[in-house]
Amino acid sequence: MSDTVIQTEKLTKRFGDFIAVNEISFSVNKGEIFGFLGANGAGKTTAMRMLCGLLKPSSGNAQIAGFDIYKQTEKIKQSIGYMSQKFSLYEDLTVLENIRFFGGIYGLSNTQISLKSKKLVDELGLQQEAKKLVAELPLGWKQKLSFSVALLHDPKIVFLDEPTGGVDPVTRRQFWEMIYEAAHRDVTIFVTTHYMDEAEYCNRISIMVDGKIEALDSPSHLKQKFKATSMDEVFYQLARGAKREE
Amino acid sequence: MKCFTSWQGVQKEKNSIKKVMRMKQFLTFVQKEFYHVLRDKKTLLILFGMPVVQILIFGFALSNEVKNSKIVVMDQAKDISSQKLINKIEASKYFDIEESIHSQGQIDAAFKKGAIKMALIIPAGFYQNLVHEHKAQVQVIADASDPNIATALTNYANAIVQDFQTELNTGFEMPYTIIPETRMLYNPQQKSVYSMVPGVMALVLMLLCVLMTAISIVREKETGTMEVLLVSPFKPSLVILSKTVPYLLLSFIDIIIILMMSVWLLGLPINGNIFLLLAVSVLYIITCLSLGILISIKTTTQQAAMMISLMGMLLPSLMLSGFMFPIENMPVPLQVISNIVPATWFNNIIKAVMIKGLGPSFIWKEVLILTGMTLFFLFVSLKSFKIRLA
Helix, strand or coil, rough: CEEEEEEEEEEEEEEEEEEEEEEEEEEEECCCCCEEEEEECHHHHHHHHHCCCCCCEEEEEEEEECCECCCCHHHHHHHHEEECCCCCCCCCHHHHHHHHHHHHHHCCHHHHHHHHCCCCCHHHHHHHHHEEHHHCHHHHHHHHHHHHHHHHCCCCCEEECCCCCCCCCCCCCHHHHHHHHHCCCEEEEEEECHHHHHHHHHCCCEEEEEEEEEEEEEEHHHHHCCCCCEEEEEEEHHCCCCCCCC | CCCHHHHHHHHHHHHHHHHHHHHHHHHHHHHHHHHHHHHHHHHHHHHHHHHHHHHHHHHHHHHCCCCCEEEEEEECCCCCHHHHHHHHHHCCEEEEEEEEECCCHHHHHHHHHHCCCEEEEEEHHHHHHHHHHHCCEEEEEEEECCCCHHHHHHHHHHHHHHHHHHHHHHHCCCCCCCCCCCCCCCCCCCCCCHHHHHHHHHHHHHHHHHHHHHHHHHHHHHHHHHHHHHHHHCCHHHHHHHHHHHHHHHHHHHHHHHHHHHHCCCCCCCCCHHHHHHHHHHHCCCCCHHHHHHHHHHHHHHHHHHHHHHHHHHHHHHHHCCCCCCHHHHHHHHHHHCCCCCCHHHHHHHHHHHHCCHHHHHHHCHHHHHHHHHHHHHHHHHHHHHHHHH
16 A cells, blocks of 8 residues: 555534534545545535645544644645636736746746746647637636646645536546546545546545545445446435435 | 754744745735736726826816806896996806896796806896995895805805995095905815815725725635635735735825826825825725725625725715715714715825825824724734634
């Protein structure tokens, strides 16, 4: 077993009487693609926000990249990347300006930034568009650019919150190739999605129902366990029992 | 021991590196904010178009002085004196005599049509009365559906009649006359720009700083970039702070534009110390920025931020700050509200420094109040910001 980069122990978040996340415990390994599934309102986003240091947990423990979730949020932030379901680059800045900005706020030096900008632009084939405003790019390219920017400061873990919403199948495919490549370089990928075919691409997945993790295993094991032919069926069997609605 | 000191040195060096990095992060952020502002034509138009237009409108178009008002004259005397008086009125820049009429009915009709603002009636025997009884009457009727204009016009008419009277008296020896000499301090010609410019400054800065800051922060929340920023190691308080820097600078440029326009275009002198004037303006800008921050933290959509800024801040600044209506004449509840409108205090400061030419000792109370307001807004913002993050 390779070393663990995310480790949670009975992590809980309460909002008043409402328990959004109920004692979840799991671990994610270095370089793993970890799918974090659940119906709307199951508590995925809340859990992810705690792991990113945006929300303080009500109880329980967690370590992200070896740092304590309560005391070392600064260090956690430096070691993670984040890409939200909303497009999260600045549309009124050019491709290069976006890269420079995000490199800058992660404290990269100017030489690092220009090296990385060039590499990134070459890899994505954006040479023609580098000085254009991001608003002019098609959505698929924006998402790919967004992912690359999230990886700019070489984080150990990247959190992707429904990264492929509204993207066409070809681009989704390309997007997942980028994810694989990153995982190959030992970056841990923590991804939420509603697409079950994407779930199949993950090394392991967890399925949250009503704030709890109801299942956690590799896609093939889960299918065996639930005697299902597809992840769709597995998800349906679990999520059907949910009492909470959005 | 040696080991200890060198460890301290390393620690110090680390801290200074950290500081340099923070500064660089901060500058990167400020640069990004400038891109946002300078690339948005609408923002630029509001930033630089609005102060210019406001000064032009309030300085020229909206004036308390009433000129070339249309009046009618009913001259029942038709003698030398009445003709002289009419000529005098005709010659003044305030009145245009529409027509001479002959019956009361025509006057009523003219008022009802709204064709005239005032009517002057000179009764029969005007000259005789003047010569024999040393006393004559004229009647002035004004359309008081707009009381301000009516008052201004009757004042002008009175002044002309007074003038006429003194001219008649030359040559005669009047036993007793008291002529009150009125001096209008600070604004001898009673020009309306004197009260307009401070008001426009307060208004423009309020609009720019509160509205623009609030919107620019809330926009990041709406587009989802705020989340990305909060996940980054960049400190949340610095996110907010760096958003205000461009507006601080640009508003300062706006003040200079307004002052230059008011001096060279409207002929308004700056009687006080210009540096004091700029310093208090910066204080007011900071008050407005902190209010903008507060609004942006409490709201989640650009629309809500805009509504609150416009309805909650702009209207009171316009109506209750003493810019349009004197605070002394307001009902007590409104007077109380006017006290919590920052523009009220800024208005006082600008009037004191710019027009009356007073020094710091006369505005310390207002400065203290604005400082207090700023600290209050920042404190509440910080508190609610932390609650949101928890």
